[in-house]
Amino acid sequence: MTRSARLRALFALIAALVLAFTVAACGDDDDSTTSEETSGTAIESNPDNEGVELTIGSKNFDEQFILGEIYAQALEAAGYTVKTDLNLGSEQVALKALQEGEVSGYPEYTSTALTSFFGFAPEDVPGDAQQAYEDSADEFEKEGLVAFAPTPFSSANAVGLLTSTQEDLDVETISDLEGVSEDLTLAGSPECRERIDCLKGLEDNYGLSFAKFTPVDIELRYQVLDKGDADLSILFTTDGQLAESDDYTLLEDDQGLLPAGNVLFIASQDAVDEAGPDFQETIENVQASLTLEVMQELNARVSLDREKPEDVAADYLQEAGYVE
Amino acid sequence: MSELLPVADVISSFGDAFDFIVSPQPSPFAAGGGEVGGPAEVLDKLVEHLKISGASFALAVVVALPVAVWLGHRGRGEGFAIAIGNAGRAIPELALIAFTVAFIGLGFANVVFALAVLGIPPILTNTFVGIRQVNRDAVEAARGMGMTGWEVVRRVELPLAVPTIFTGLRTAAINIIATATIATLAGQTTLGDFIINRNVFGDEGVLAGAMLVAALAIAVELTLAGIQRALTPRGLRLERATSAAA
Numbered sequence: 407m408t409r410s411a412r413l414r415a416l417f418a419l420i421a422a423l424v425l426a427f428t429v430a431a432c433g434d435d436d437d438s439t440t441s442e443e444t445s446g447t448a449i450e451s452n453p454d455n456e457g458v459e460l461t462i463g464s465k466n467f468d469e470q471f472i473l474g475e476i477y478a479q480a481l482e483a484a485g486y487t488v489k490t491d492l493n494l495g496s497e498q499v500a501l502k503a504l505q506e507g508e509v510s511g512y513p514e515y516t517s518t519a520l521t522s523f524f525g526f527a528p529e530d531v532p533g534d535a536q537q538a539y540e541d542s543a544d545e546f547e548k549e550g551l552v553a554f555a556p557t558p559f560s561s562a563n564a565v566g567l568l569t570s571t572q573e574d575l576d577v578e579t580i581s582d583l584e585g586v587s588e589d590l591t592l593a594g595s596p597e598c599r600e601r602i603d604c605l606k607g608l609e610d611n612y613g614l615s616f617a618k619f620t621p622v623d624i625e626l627r628y629q630v631l632d633k634g635d636a637d638l639s640i641l642f643t644t645d646g647q648l649a650e651s652d653d654y655t656l657l658e659d660d661q662g663l664l665p666a667g668n669v670l671f672i673a674s675q676d677a678v679d680e681a682g683p684d685f686q687e688t689i690e691n692v693q694a695s696l697t698l699e700v701m702q703e704l705n706a707r708v709s710l711d712r713e714k715p716e717d718v719a720a721d722y723l724q725e726a727g728y729v730e
Numbered sequence: 731m732s733e734l735l736p737v738a739d740v741i742s743s744f745g746d747a748f749d750f751i752v753s754p755q756p757s758p759f760a761a762g763g764g765e766v767g768g769p770a771e772v773l774d775k776l777v778e779h780l781k782i783s784g785a786s787f788a789l790a791v792v793v794a795l796p797v798a799v800w801l802g803h804r805g806r807g808e809g810f811a812i813a814i815g816n817a818g819r820a821i822p823e824l825a826l827i828a829f830t831v832a833f834i835g836l837g838f839a840n841v842v843f844a845l846a847v848l849g850i851p852p853i854l855t856n857t858f859v860g861i862r863q864v865n866r867d868a869v870e871a872a873r874g875m876g877m878t879g880w881e882v883v884r885r886v887e888l889p890l891a892v893p894t895i896f897t898g899l900r901t902a903a904i905n906i907i908a909t910a911t912i913a914t915l916a917g918q919t920t921l922g923d924f925i926i927n928r929n930v931f932g933d934e935g936v937l938a939g940a941m942l943v944a945a946l947a948i949a950v951e952l953t954l955a956g957i958q959r960a961l962t963p964r965g966l967r968l969e970r971a972t973s974a975a976a
Contacts, residue, residue, distance in 0.1 A: 498929040593917070596927040600757045600766070620836065620917040621927070633835035635917065 446695055446727035449688060455485035458681050463509030464492040465500050467624040468708045468715065469561070469644055469701065473513045473669060473693075475719035480692040483729050484684050492715075496597045497522055504551065510677035515561060516542045517667030521602050528603055528611065531665035535560060542670060552678050555690045556668035559644060559698040563603050563664045564656040565592075566641035566648075568631050572655045579660040580612055583638075587614045593636035596621040603664050604640055611663045628654070628709075644698065646706025669693070695726040747937035757930065766931050767938070776942065779920035783910045783950075785842045787903055790849030795895075798854045802861025802891075803883050811858035818851025823909050827916055836917035841910075848909055849902035856898025860891030889963045896958040900951055907947045911939070921946070 460481055464474030474492045482488045491509050494500045500512050501523060516538040520526040524545045532538040535556050543553040565580050577583055583590070598604035599619065608614050620636055628647050630636040631654065641648065641656065643666065648654055671689045678685060704722060707713045723729040749755065754768030801807040826847060830840040864887045872886045888895075911922030924931050924939025931939075959967075 496929050596914075596923070597930050600930055621914070621919065621923065622836065622917050623915070626831070626836075630836065630917075635836040 449483040451485040459487045460510040461489045463494045463512035466493050471715035475715045484688045511673030513669045514672050515667030517665040528663040535668045550675050552673050554671040557693045557696045559701045560666040560668040561644040562666035566656045567638050569655045579658040590637040591618040592616045592638045593620045593630040594640035595624045644701050646709045649702040650706050746934040750934040750938040775921050783907045786845035786906050789846040794850045794853035798857035802858045815851045815855030831916050841913045841916045845906050849906045852898045852901040857895045860894030864890045892962050900954045
């Protein structure tokens, strides 16, 4: 080939490749499976909010990433300048970030707040969502933090295992583990060892002792069961995996020591003052459609289908009618 | 944090860390949480740390030492040995552990594998170079005396290469001990647990963990140095002493 012919062939190849990549990148995954009524009030952009900068944080697992993205995108639609600082860490780390002003707010569970921050015993955590909200809000107010109204769904820690293991051990409730747990390995987050609604509670309140506790990243809570690295794992009742698959079973919390908590968005008083009423209104508006089914589905799309939290959040806001 | 820490604060942090080691403290964060720290918990993690480091080191030695001795004795594979040494230094341990956790799962064996990978390059390279650099005259003389290949290795090459080989062994040991801190990410609770899980153990825990790992590394280094002294042939020791004095 002559030199110019070779250059032209090379150019054509590169152009073809660029075109192929562009088409692939622009290609839309159109799997909108959420099919609830589009009854949400559309968010209106308020020019007063321009220039107010908010940083939305979250804790370190999929459900938190989704919530953080939903709130962040909703606030952007309302006209705020929003940054996200998701995946801050466990509840203690997130609270510290909020208190030090690194974030304007993040979503927290009433049960976690009452037991881990404010020292409530699990049996003192109100079963009624409104009461739990009021107790938490009172406590947070003493710290200079504002708690917004709760989500419709609530989530709880749960002791989970493979269905096959559950059948082998023939256990239905956590109390059934007595006598059996000494031979079992439990996996949970590192802070689980200190939490009364986690290992500490299982040891102190249920009186169980385990052969081994393996501290793992929350994201690995199902993998440890699948790979056989642990017999039991601390799961969340809103996990997508539980809704989509029969492979996992939760043991019943027969003594009521793993309380469920609705999500409250916790913000600093400064952020609330600076941002004006739209901050709270937007957040409380946009979470109104988050029922247990919806949250589980969103979780499944991120945890199982490996979709990105920001895409899933955007779909939710659109389909529920909050955003165009 | 733009302010410089006052010296008194820094010193008191070390005091807190020392307290953490000697007596159990209430967990600094969780309200109603349990106690952390104290000699029992520290000893538990120290033993775990030693087990993992020891197993990885042993595996690295068993894999790298014979190969390197053979290659060095035969004079082959110089490119290979050097390449392994350089490539090995470039391996990001964190990525390696994340990779094995994702594909194989948690567990003692995975971490030992990942850490052994870290320990093999220094041992391989240093042993190879050490054997190669043994005085050729001494080797020739040994062959002339009728020693077999294996006897040359055992009685001449290895003893004379002890200093260089041990540099490799000590480097590998220190690297493994320092990196066994991240074994926590694979569910093995070594001293790294204190360092990585600050929200459970607090700042005192982090500092205490770091102090313990450093102390362990120094202790192992000194032990290996002692063993090296014991194994270095007297002639070599004298030769080094005289050349140092000259």
